[in-house]
Amino acid sequence: MDWTRYGEEGIRIVFGSTINTDVHEKVRQYYFFLRSLHLKEIIDIIPSFTTCIICFDSRLTSFSALVSLLKEKERDLSQMEIPAPATHTIPVMYGGQYGPDMEFVCSYAGLSADEVVEIHSGIVYTVFAVGFMPGFPYMGTLDKRLFVPRLETPRLKVNEGSVGVAQFQTGIYSFESPGGWRIIGKTDVKLFDHTAPPYSLLKIGDHVRFVPA
Amino acid sequence: MIEVINPAWLSMVVDGGRFGHADIGVPSSSVLDRYSYTALCSLLGYAADIPVLEIMGHDFSFRVSTDLSCAITGAQVTAFVDNMPVIPWSVFRIKAGSTIRVKEVTEGLRYYLGFSGIIDAAKVAGSYTTNLECRFGGYFGRPFLKGDRITLKDVRVPDKRTVDGSLIPSMKAPHTLRVIDGEEGDRFSPETLKTLFENDGDPWYKVSTKANRTGIRLEGRPLEFRKGVEQSIISEGILPGVVQIPGDGQPIIVLYERTIGGYARIGHVIKADRDLLAHLRPLDGVRFQRIGPEEAERLWDEKMARYYDMLPK
Numbered sequence: 001m002d003w004t005r006y007g008e009e010g011i012r013i014v015f016g017s018t019i020n021t022d023v024h025e026k027v028r029q030y031y032f033f034l035r036s037l038h039l040k041e042i043i044d045i046i047p048s049f050t051t052c053i054i055c056f057d058s059r060l061t062s063f064s065a066l067v068s069l070l071k072e073k074e075r076d077l078s079q080m081e082i083p084a085p086a087t088h089t090i091p092v093m094y095g096g097q098y099g100p101d102m103e104f105v106c107s108y109a110g111l112s113a114d115e116v117v118e119i120h121s122g123i124v125y126t127v128f129a130v131g132f133m134p135g136f137p138y139m140g141t142l143d144k145r146l147f148v149p150r151l152e153t154p155r156l157k158v159n160e161g162s163v164g165v166a167q168f169q170t171g172i173y174s175f176e177s178p179g180g181w182r183i184i185g186k187t188d189v190k191l192f193d194h195t196a197p198p199y200s201l202l203k204i205g206d207h208v209r210f211v212p213a
Numbered sequence: 214m215i216e217v218i219n220p221a222w223l224s225m226v227v228d229g230g231r232f233g234h235a236d237i238g239v240p241s242s243s244v245l246d247r248y249s250y251t252a253l254c255s256l257l258g259y260a261a262d263i264p265v266l267e268i269m270g271h272d273f274s275f276r277v278s279t280d281l282s283c284a285i286t287g288a289q290v291t292a293f294v295d296n297m298p299v300i301p302w303s304v305f306r307i308k309a310g311s312t313i314r315v316k317e318v319t320e321g322l323r324y325y326l327g328f329s330g331i332i333d334a335a336k337v338a339g340s341y342t343t344n345l346e347c348r349f350g351g352y353f354g355r356p357f358l359k360g361d362r363i364t365l366k367d368v369r370v371p372d373k374r375t376v377d378g379s380l381i382p383s384m385k386a387p388h389t390l391r392v393i394d395g396e397e398g399d400r401f402s403p404e405t406l407k408t409l410f411e412n413d414g415d416p417w418y419k420v421s422t423k424a425n426r427t428g429i430r431l432e433g434r435p436l437e438f439r440k441g442v443e444q445s446i447i448s449e450g451i452l453p454g455v456v457q458i459p460g461d462g463q464p465i466i467v468l469y470e471r472t473i474g475g476y477a478r479i480g481h482v483i484k485a486d487r488d489l490l491a492h493l494r495p496l497d498g499v500r501f502q503r504i505g506p507e508e509a510e511r512l513w514d515e516k517m518a519r520y521y522d523m524l525p526k
Contacts, residue, residue: 007393007481008509010452019447031236044235046450046472053450055235058484058513063506129448131238131473134347138448138473174238175347192237194337194349200237 001026005063009043011054019049019140019168024128027052028205032082037073041066047204048129049138085126085205090172091213092121092163094185101151101182105165108148116184119143121210125170127202135174135192135200139208142168154180161186163210174200187213214278215328215363218312222270226332226351229262231340235450235472242342242350243469245323245426245491248382248520249287253327255524256284256304258371264334264341264351265327273326274314275363282306282329282371283313288321288384288492303375304329321384321492330365345426346470374525382520387416387498388489390466392456392480393506400442400477401458408434409464409479409501416498418464427470428457429493435462436479448475454482454490456501466490483509485516 006012013030016023031047034054041061046053056066094117095102102113109116125139132138142165150166155178158164162173164181171181174191187210191201202208217224229250230243244250244267254263267287285292285301292299292315299305299313301324307313318324334341334351343351352361398406408417418433436458438444444460451457455467457476466482467474468490480501482490493499504512 004396005506006396007452007454008484008506008513012396012450035236043232044241046235048449048473049447051449053452055452058510129473130236131448131450132471134234134238134240134344136238177346192347194344194347197338198237199234199239199338203237 003067006053009056009058011056011063011067013052013054014050015052016050019128021126023050024126024205029077029080029082031204033074033077033080034070036080039069046131048131085207086203087124087207087209088202089209089211090187090189092185092187092210093213094120098186099163099184101164102184105146105148105182105184109145111145116146117212119146120165120170120184121212125208127204127206127208130200130202130204133173133175133177134194135202137171137191137202137206137208139170140168142170148182150180151182154178158183159186161188161191163187215365216276216278217357217359217361217363218274218276219272220357220359220361221268221273221315224266224268224273224357225343225345225355226264226334226341227267227343228264228341230469231338231342231344231350234338238472239338240344240470240472241453242340242344242426244325244342245468246287246325246488248488249325249491251521252302252376252380252524253284253286253325255526256286256302256371256374256376257282257327257329258369258374262340263327264332265325266357268315268324268326269322271315271317274312276312277307277309279309279365279368280307281365281368283326285315285324285326286376287324289319289381290324291316291319300375302381304371304373322494323491328365328368329371330368333364333366344470376524380520380523382488384489384492386494387500388493389500389502390486390489391483391502391504391509391512393483393504393509395456395478395480397446397458397477398479400438400444401436401479402439405436409436410503412500416500418499420493420495420497420499421463422495424493424495426468428468429466429490431464431466431499433463436464437462438477444477445475446477448473451478452481454484454487456480456482483512485509485512
């Protein structure tokens with residue numbers, strides 16, 4: 001683990017330099033550890049593929065004081081119980097009007113649409129991070145046969161619920177927004193509900209399985 | 214009751230920010246100029262976060278149907294109650310039936326309007342601020358439109374406070390933004406860093422028209438990556454003020470609507486200069502100056518002592 005300052009009010013903790021499940025598990029464990037402390041000094045925690053970013057309240061603490069406090073508390077880390085990941089099944093309407101990039105993915109991968117659907121829905125994905133927009137899951141790892149580059153020019157409008165792929169990842173647009181992932185389908189499942197906690201359907205570490213609808 | 218006659222270019226409800234949910238991608242969407250916001254709350258006699266209006270563009274106007282008090286801070290404006298000029302950064306009283314109009318913005322970009330009552334806005338995940346992209350919080354999750362009616366709760370009569378002129382910050386272009394080192398600074402050549410940081414003459418960057426609450430894009434000399442280095446990074450958490458360099462080499466300053474980013478980070482705009490980001494207008498010149506983290510902390514303490522602590526209590 002490597003600790004560095006991140007701007008004036010941030011701490012960046014690096015758990016590894018490549019994306020894999022070991023690094024992810026460390027990030028996830030540390031994220032739940034940080035949450036369990038309920039420190040008022042910590043304003044926000046952003047866990048992702050290889051790092052945890054902490055945003056702290058500089059009126060209450062400083063970079064060095066918070067780092068020492070966390071290092072001291074870390075002794076309890078091994079005894080901490082990490083919540084088990086939840087598993088979600090998400091129905092997807094693949095292709096056609098719901099998946100404007102299905103044809104591209106098929107031709108790029110040299111596969112039929114049925115094969116793309118079978119491969120994409122045949123894996124249980126792990127949520128590596130939630131962000132970009134509220135509730136948007138960055139999930140991996142995609143089957144290598146479906147690795148495709150992002151759009152060179154992002155679309156100005158991607159519909160809410162769109163299921164996309166980009167390089168080794170798959171994700172779901174939780175809101176309508178601009179975006180550059182290749183869209184192969186759409187789900188009606190609501191990923192973010194601002195009216196009630198916990199707001200986001202998915203959290204880091206959760207497992208997701210897509211089923212053709 | 215307040216009726217919006219002209220919502221100007223963009224007006225919306227904001228507050229100190231939505232915190233504690235960045236782990237599920239919820240950005241703070243906070244007020245962009247925190248100092249002007251703090252001054253506004255303190256003028257109106259509120260210690261805690263209250264919802265206020267963040268407005269861009271001239272001709273914002275509204276009519277009130279009850280007697281109340283108001284104040285305007287942020288960008289320098291000329292404003293009128295009916296035909297009487299209003300002194301910005303001061304509390305002023307308005308009578309039922311009056312019309313308030315902000316005629317023009319003379320310096321800076323965003324101005325803030327607060328009332329002597331709490332705007333009846335939607336509180337989502339602990340904050341009144343509007344998330345425009347996802348359409349929640351604030352006034353039905355959207356900017357104001359002509360004819361909208363704003364209801365106030367707990368209207369009171371505040372003292373006639375004023376903020377001393379020496380406490381009103383300058384927002385004149387060109388702007389110098391001080392930054393501390395970013396995580397991927399070593400991916401750029403020394404000449405490129407020099408382009409960015411050692412520039413006392415004409416600014417090399419201009420604010421592009423592609424600037425909004427998510428980020429400010431700059432245009433100028435493209436920053437060049439060292440040959441053979443990876444240009445993007447594994448996406449990770451970002452905080453306001455991060456200066457990102459995408460493949461085209463044109464800097465983007467991250468504001469308050471994103472929690473994760475994937476571009477190389479060349480610096481972090483220091484906290485003491487972050488309020489100024491609210492006032493960068495398209496075509497304004499921007500310079501960067503590189504300083505150390507201790508210096509940044511010192512400048513923040515100085516700003517607190519010189520500005521924040523001097524506001525009326």
